Amino acid sequence: MAWNEPGGSGNQHDPWSGGGRKPDRNSGNNGGGQGPNQGPPDLDEALKKLQDKLGGVFGGKGGGGSGSGKPAGKFGGYGLTALVAILVLAIWFASGFYLIDQSERGVVLRLGKYHETVTPGLHWNPPIIDSVTKVNVTRIRSFNQRATMLTRDENIVQVAISVQYVISDPKAYLLNVRAPERSLEYALDSSLRHEVGTTNLIQILTEGREILATGVNERLQRYLSSYGVGITLQTVNIESTSAPDEVQSAFDDVIRAREDRERSINQARAYENSILPEAEGRAARIREEAQAYREAVTARADGESTRFLALLTEYRRAPAVTRERLYIDTMQEVLSNTSKVLVDTEEGSNNLLYLPLDRMGAGAPAGGGATAPRSSGQSGQTADFELEQLTDRVIERIRERQNTTTTIRREGR
DSSP: OOSSOTTOOSOOOOTTOSSOOOOOTTGGGOTTOOOSSOOSOOHHHHHHHHHHHHHHHTTOOOTTSSOOOOOOOSSGGGHHHHHHHHHHHHHHHHTTEEEEOTTEEEEEEETTEEEEEEOSEEEEOOTTTEEEEEEESSSOEEEEEEEEEEOTTSOEEEEEEEEEEEESOHHHHHHTOSOHHHHHHHHHHHHHHHHHHTSOHHHHHTTTHHHHHHHHHHHHHHHHHHHTOOEEEEEEEEEEEEOOGGGHHHHHHHHHHHHHHHHHHHHHHHHHHHHHHHHHHHHHHHHHHHHHHHHHHHHHHHHHHHHHHHHHHHHHHOHHHHHHHHHHHHHHHHHTTSSOOOOOOSSOOOOOOOOOHHHHHHHSOTTOOOOOOOOOSHHHHHHHHHHHHHHHHHHHHHHHHHHHHHHHHHHHO
């Protein structure tokens, strides 16, 4: 069924309403002359009204050529063109703003010629006229290379090397050299071959890697500075050095033999370092003991000679007394080391009974055991009396001898 039935009877239906549409109150003002129940508005008519309004704003013809009688604007049909030009200019001006990050620098080219290098922050340059290239100057870039080359002793060696660098001069990096990374690659290969060609194979394979890396770093930096590529090296590392695969096993045997040699030398040096201090200590101790013995013997000899000279002086003064004193001192020194006891008595009897009282106490049983039984009667009493007399005489004789010795010593002094 059609939306609008012919005849305009008011039974107009559409797919969005369940029944007939109510008549429009302003249906008499519709310019289309349609009935009171009008359908959806016409899109072409809406666009035409919008065009008429814009034309009225910019002084164009109004009414869309319907003969409304409005006068034409001062600029005629150029108003829309001016609006478009203003919009294009605004877009062009806004597109000239750009932001440089803290880690970047901006190289500005004006009509293809270097103009300036801008620092971090917000900047504006005229688009199309100026072109800005951002360069990161803090990021560390790396480059790896592996090559096979000859050493000074005409051996072939494979070297793997890595280079880390930063861009120090953005202008030189962008404008001086067409391909800075390729220039770095060629310069690294040249400097590495020069350094390897002046070094022996054994040094490259063993302890000469650090020296090789230092030489490559210095030479490569000189090359880059002379080229003016705006690159500064950070580190140059020798990743690995090895002989060709065909002779790698033989080189491994040589390296192991060299390591064994170094280990044996280190062990011998360690043993030497442990033995030498001990031997030096013993030698120093022997020297000190000999020195002490010499000083002791010399001091004793000096003392004996001094004592002999003093004794000689006393002997010259009193020879008899000195001889007697020397004799007594000698006998006392000799007899003090023996267990025998000599008693000088004035009686002519040869039989002398000596009872060592000082030794009897020491030889008595510690447990206080029983002693031998004494004989009873007169014999026991006589023996006790004689023992007491003998003891008294021995004690008196010893006291006299001590007094005599003391007197002689006093006189000798």
